[in-house]
Amino acid sequence: MSTLKRVAIVGPLPPPAGGMANQTRKLGEFLTEEGLEVDIIQVNPAYFPAFIGKVPVIRAGFRLIQYLVSLKRQLKHVDVVHIMANSGWSWHLFAAPAIWVAHRLNKPVVLNYRGGYAQTFFEKSWFWVKPSLRKCQKILVPSAFLQQVFEQFELHADIVPNVLDQTKFYPMEQKVVNEQPxxxxxxxxxxxxxxxxxxxxxxxxxxxxxxxxxxxxxxxxxxxxxxxxxxxxxxxxxxxxxxxxxxxxxxxxxxxxxxxxxxxxxxxxxxxxxxxxxxxxxxxxxxxxxxxxxxxxxxxxxxxxxxxxxxxxxxxxxxxxxxxxxxxxxxxxxxxxxKFYWENVWRNLQQHYLKAIAEKG
Known part of the structure; x- marks a missing residue:
């Protein structure tokens, strides 16, 4: 029987507070509230040592080495790996390495792909991207638009919407527009x-x-x-x-x-x-x-x-x-x-986690 106790999320965290970074943070918080152990493997940590951040090219190498070490250490103990992925260099430097490390550790991968440039990126880089995608047990996207992009490349993706934090984003009483809108x-x-x-x-x-x-x-x-x-x-x-x-x-x-x-x-x-x-x-x-x-x-x-x-x-x-x-x-x-409320997203996401674990097992 598939079990789900510990999840690793691979993705960026604020700062900067971009859309994917905010989603990574909120997903971690919500999963923790569901009683799961959550390890977040940050793809954009501060440079260590700090002065490396001022040296182009070399800083990318340092970050990649530290990232790979973190992946190998932390993925050993989780039940499923949830990777927040995007197009371009972000894919090659962060998503693809995480997929292959998880694969070698025999860990199920749920790839959460997002980004408006997906089709252009796939058209240019499909030869390099396809082998990594084939190693994922589940591909999740936040919209029908991206689902259709994957279909064009003969891969199935399931839709799991972005998470909305209802404790922060809620309406006030109806406003009346005045002369200073x-x-x-x-x-x-x-x-x-x-x-x-x-x-x-x-x-x-x-x-x-x-x-x-x-x-x-x-x-x-x-x-x-x-x-x-x-x-x-x-x-x-x-x-x-x-x-x-x-x-x-x-x-x-x-x-x-x-x-x-x-x-x-x-x-x-x-x-x-x-x-x-x-x-x-x-x-x-x-x-x-x-x-x-x-x-x-x-x-x-x-x-x-x-x-x-x-x-x-x-x-x-x-x-x-x-x-x-x-x-x-x-x-x-x-x-x-x-549909973006956590209770609805979690019902959907939990099933994909369990199916990915069962498929890998």
């Missing part, structure tokens, strides 16, 4: 999230709501360019770059906002949309990647094409002006996110 963006300041389009869209919203405010929560390499854009548009008095926030702070920001805008050009199943809906804040988002399988246009969100600031602005204005429509989207959004 608060709009927010909560993505990292990177090219793929195209925050520039959100800012341009906000400038158009100001033509209808001159006192509107925009808060941009996140950090990243595009910060200087985005600040320059705000100055160029002459909206610096209404835009605030609040930096990286803690989970509690970001939840408070959602509840304080009237609309959340997501303008990503590549995406899978963004936690920002899930968290915003959970907090009762309606969403205007681009319709890329897995987002149309996460939410439905005009039902629980407004979806538009990429790099279209006018469409973003039109969506925001509609939500601010049409009270009945906004209330309907908020109510539907609350129903949509119920």
């Amino acid at each position: 608060h709009i927010i963006v909560t993505r990292n300041l990177e090219d793929i999230y195209d925050v520039a389009t959100a800012i341009k869209g906000f400038a158009l919203v100001q033509e209808y709501f001159p006192q509107a405010r925009l808060s941009v929560a996140g950090t990243g390499p595009e910060l200087n360019n985005l600040q320059a854009l705000v100055l160029q548009l002459g909206i610096e008095s209404q835009v605030t770059f609040v930096g990286r926030l803690s989970p509690n702070e970001i939840a408070d920001l959602y509840r304080a906002a009237d609309v959340m805008v997501n303008t990503s050009i590549v995406d899978n199943s963004p936690n920002s949309i899930i968290e915003s809906l959970a907090c009762g804040t309606p969403v205007v988002s681009t319709n890329v990647g897995g987002i149309p399988t996460l939410v439905t246009d005009q039902h629980d969100a407004i979806l538009v094409g990429i790099e279209n600031e006018q469409a973003i602005a039109d969506g925001v204005i509609k939500l601010l002006q049409d009270d009945a429509f906004r209330v309907t989207l908020i109510k539907n959004g609350q129903n949509t996110i119920s």
Whole structure:
């Protein structure tokens, strides 16, 4: 009979507080609450010794050696290995080594794959990726979008949604939009999230709501360019770059906002949309990647094409002006996110763990 007492989670931890890092941490906490022993093998620990972190190339070697040592030591004693995986170098440096170490130790592997670049990555690197994937007892993905990508490469993946922390992300009493609506963006300041389009869209919203405010929560390499854009548009008095926030702070920001805008050009199943809906804040988002399988246009969100600031602005204005429509989207959004509650995720995840153990055994 399959037993499940101890789980190893291989993945990143904050800081930085990215989507996968937050999911790794929360998964560990929830599994512990279920009475399991949980070992988290962090793929992004601080460099040791610290000065190595300042030496390119060599630092990667040091981290890889330390990582392999941790894998071999900690995986010996677990019942199942849950690997948080992504595309690109992250796959080659962290996910693939963990799969092969677990395989050599005869430990069942549940691969939790995420990331909007999966298809492009597989097309370029399938020769190297396929052998590792074949060693996994279970492949889990957070969206139907990624499930379809795996199907194209003749591999089956099961859907297990991201985990939502209900103790942090919950709605407040219904808000009434006033003459100073608060709009927010909560993505990292990177090219793929195209925050520039959100800012341009906000400038158009100001033509209808001159006192509107925009808060941009996140950090990243595009910060200087985005600040320059705000100055160029002459909206610096209404835009605030609040930096990286803690989970509690970001939840408070959602509840304080009237609309959340997501303008990503590549995406899978963004936690920002899930968290915003959970907090009762309606969403205007681009319709890329897995987002149309996460939410439905005009039902629980407004979806538009990429790099279209006018469409973003039109969506925001509609939500601010049409009270009945906004209330309907908020109510539907609350129903949509119920599948992300831990009790539902755990029921599903537990079965995959047990099946992986049985298959390996």
